[in-house]
Amino acid sequence: MNSQRHRTALLHGAGYTGGELIRLLLAHPAVRLHAVTSRSCAGEPLWRAHPRLRGQTDLVFSDPDAFDAAEADSIFIAAEHGQSARLAAALLADGFDGILIDLSADFRLDRAGLYETWYDFEHPAPDLLSSFAYGLPELCAPYPPGTRRIANPGCFATGVTLALWPAARHMDRMDAFVTAWTGASGSGARPKATTHFPTREGNARAYKALCHQHLPEIQQMLGPGATIRFVPVSGPWSRGIWGVADIPLPAGVAAADVDAWYAEAYADCPLVRRYPGALPELRFAAHSPFCDIGWMVRDGRLLVGFAEDNLIKGASGQAIQNLNLLIGLPEATGLLPRPQAS
Amino acid sequence: MNSQRHRTALLHGAGYTGGELIRLLLAHPAVRLHAVTSRSCAGEPLWRAHPRLRGQTDLVFSDPDAFDAAEADSIFIAAEHGQSARLAAALLADGFDGILIDLSADFRLDRAGLYETWYDFEHPAPDLLSSFAYGLPELCAPYPPGTRRIANPGCFATGVTLALWPAARHMDRMDAFVTAWTGASGSGARPKATTHFPTREGNARAYKALCHQHLPEIQQMLGPGATIRFVPVSGPWSRGIWGVADIPLPAGVAAADVDAWYAEAYADCPLVRRYPGALPELRFAAHSPFCDIGWMVRDGRLLVGFAEDNLIKGASGQAIQNLNLLIGLPEATGLLPRPQAS
């Protein structure tokens, strides 16, 4: 390869996260997307699955079986849970030693047994688990030198963890009740009863209350002192997650302390916007690369809210943020406008 | 049977039109719904398929195979196209001679061959076609004495025909361009790609442009002098149809003439509301039993708009209106509040 630009490929790029990743990569100033695979769309132009991209790229979906990993400096995998681990294992077995960023849940948890409990499958490549770093950049970066494999966090996990972590690390024990709403794109591109328009419009529906599969990755990040009760809710929109948490504070913690916790935690984080004394609105974060976090302290308790786009900060944008970090670029490259020199 | 109330049954009542028909029948002052069948829901309370009805009725879906038509004074069929004709034929072969109101397309067209062209099936009971009256009450009632079988019109056909007919009957040849938008409940209760929330929200999508299967029933009502170009569009809402038509007027026709045509056509029709000089809004007709019609004349052309709820005036409400007419009740019984005596 003699190209100067970093070359990247996307496996299983016909779904919603794939489409968003392609859109963002096409606009990235330092990365070149050279291949996107899809078994069902092989041979079709990308816009067949992602009509918004028509006129923006001439790329054609390639057959997964014909994919040559040696051409790629980095690979994103946007396959379904369970399938990603197999794909990754095959790539590595074939000698791929570039950057691998997996957007599924398959490498997020540190113990293989958790997959049986939470995802109902036996992990096909438990040996690989420890070779992936959990990729929530604001809390996990800088990654250890040599890190080449990232498990990109879940959409709910991203928001909940970012919202709670600044408090959790100052409390021996944290007890949080969290409820968070997600848009219909979170359920994927395949029609389901829960995303049928007459069912979803004007509706609110809790699901997997207190047992959502993102809980173990949140727990992993917040540590054993944290107890999280989480109620996910389906909301009547397409893009974005909005949540709020109620947390008792230890005696003696003042509002100014909490303000300092959050200010310090995200001081140098271009993709977290802070709203002290307020709860953020969803619409400012939807279609953006940010996670917005706001909080207020009252009567010894912390109320903290968050908002993000589930497909961007909750998936594809964060994957690019991780790629940027691994290849030494500013983390928001391709996600935020470049500073304009005067 | 010694009940004083008219007893009615609904076959295949687990879909959207079934649900709306049950809701309306439960509130009907002179009709008693005594059975609703569904193969997939047999033995379940009605609210399992129609959760809004919980707490409003103790009825349980019955098995279609156990249904006894002899118990019913009238029967509604809300089966899919193609299936209804088989059901009706079986009922009649078994000797049912009560009122039969079919909400499918199976008895709307007067020639069996049209079903092959427009619905892609061979009609299973062509002999029965002539025994059904087309049931657009404002234009077809009073039905001939002895009428016991009604083919309830299609949702688009109801609005388009009611909007155009008062003009069509005054014109030897009428040439109309019609575009009409429908909500997602028009596609039924089963999830589809076109009713997937992220696809439908904020979207407009034309489909079956110039070849929608309701054209032949519209044509049948308006007569051979009418040429209709019809573009149906999927809109981002659940309930209601809204359309507009552009029609050249014969020389010498004035706005006052057109006003008189519409005033005369619907003078005694409690379920058509007229808006001379304006186009109606969808939201006033949605969730109502009305078809709203408005029009304006400019530069020798007629612009006519219409709005209706696809499940009520476009299906279940109209079916009840037909039942009322056949059993000698005021046509809006159970659909509009009764006049309040002073």
Added chain:
Amino acid sequence: MNSQRHRTALLHGAGYTGGELIRLLLAHPAVRLHAVTSRSCAGEPLWRAHPRLRGQTDLVFSDPDAFDAAEADSIFIAAEHGQSARLAAALLADGFDGILIDLSADFRLDRAGLYETWYDFEHPAPDLLSSFAYGLPELCAPYPPGTRRIANPGCFATGVTLALWPAARHMDRMDAFVTAWTGASGSGARPKATTHFPTREGNARAYKALCHQHLPEIQQMLGPGATIRFVPVSGPWSRGIWGVADIPLPAGVAAADVDAWYAEAYADCPLVRRYPGALPELRFAAHSPFCDIGWMVRDGRLLVGFAEDNLIKGASGQAIQNLNLLIGLPEATGLLPRPQAS
């Protein structure tokens, strides 16, 4: 008056709650709506403010100054907060001694001083406060004999109180975190920045977090042992409230105990539907007269959810329920279909 039907009037009937009250009263089998006042719409047909009612009633808005209370057996007031108390005081000063049901907040709180704190006005008729009964029928009815004045509860207060009360009365101290979402009709018929379509669509926005004005009426019902932290949220729909609460249970309380609490509390309540072990969906309650309540117990905590239509069970439907109770009718008369005799 020699009419046999109960005669009722509605003051300030041009808003959303007024429109819904008219719709319900027109369908009520035992009550006759004979007058609706509105200063801005006087002389206009009701459908000018409520276009959905066109074709359903010939009533015309009357001038508030010409309203004759002596004609009415009962009066509903749907005026704004602060204005209702003046209207009620004037009616009573003029000798009206029929039933008075106020849908504003003006008679809900038992101490006049609370209005300065929570509603920012000095109560104009503090002497009247004790003559009104708080009208949450499931908890407050049967009303004391002779009760003729009802303060109809707030929309959020209805759902939150009904959801928490069965637990609160079994706990000396209850600590609840509640978040509840409301549709845009809750903000009234006048356009505002928060109900501007591009702002509201696809958005989630918390407001008055921990300081909503319905808190004191909730507190009044639940008693001094209850601590309620309440976060209201604006949701992207028009009709309905959906909420969820997180509550620690006293040691030793089992799921079966909680089931029994709710079963007992609402055993004879036709307008509360119970969902043990689940959280209800909004869409089944929207456009219905019900408050739906569901709950689950896990790890010593109670999670309870509720759903209601803010304009029906949260306002106009509940007002009719109250009228029914005061005049000796079954409470759901005009709200649910009558039981159908076999």
Added chain:
Amino acid sequence: MNSQRHRTALLHGAGYTGGELIRLLLAHPAVRLHAVTSRSCAGEPLWRAHPRLRGQTDLVFSDPDAFDAAEADSIFIAAEHGQSARLAAALLADGFDGILIDLSADFRLDRAGLYETWYDFEHPAPDLLSSFAYGLPELCAPYPPGTRRIANPGCFATGVTLALWPAARHMDRMDAFVTAWTGASGSGARPKATTHFPTREGNARAYKALCHQHLPEIQQMLGPGATIRFVPVSGPWSRGIWGVADIPLPAGVAAADVDAWYAEAYADCPLVRRYPGALPELRFAAHSPFCDIGWMVRDGRLLVGFAEDNLIKGASGQAIQNLNLLIGLPEATGLLPRPQAS
């Protein structure tokens, strides 16, 4: 000025088109936005009016009275109709001779008298009208050498004109019925009765039927042989315009001819996507810089549909396209991803 980048300013940048223009300019690789004025927001960061921009720029709204045009190579004006002409006249009177792109209607029509008829104001600077080029790039570019002033087309006018023009120029007389739907952002950022959420959701409402103020600019482009009947409709979404037109074709025109007309008209237009034989969907054009155009020919008539984002191709994106053309850049610069070299 010694900056290498082109410097641009935006006057009256607090509305929806202003917000979108800022977003696009911040991402433009060759243009630097150095000032945005707003009387009501002067001194505030841009994100106060456009919260989505928080974290993306440090720019602060400047006071219009303190604006120094000499700093700018180009100026965009996003003021209201009537106000723009005064602003432009003042800038020119002060000697500004850079590029001026006005997004209002004030310089679109070639005769001052039309403003009294269609916009109800007397044009304050009729002498300037002829100095502005109408800026529909696909039809009007390349602009005459030396062109420095552009009247950016209206949102409906952009779509309708682009959809009809390839046919119109091949027909001596064209008679078209057009109906087009627009989202609520088209009405601006100020709340109105027609953008009140409970009114807009699930609704369809025609307005200014046959008399919309974009008709004269469409007519100006299509020429006196074209007769356009145009029915605009308010749709229940925030972003995008979707329309369809019905046009009789001259005798002897075949589908292949029409295909060739459209192919030829937009062969080199990167921001028009063509869909021969189909009508485009709205959602692929919403949030994009494209105008999508699709058509079909049947029975001697042309059915042509179009879709665009009203704020991008219908306003701000097109304004940037015009700037690109005037300063010698590829027209899609900053609007589409740059071609990625292999």
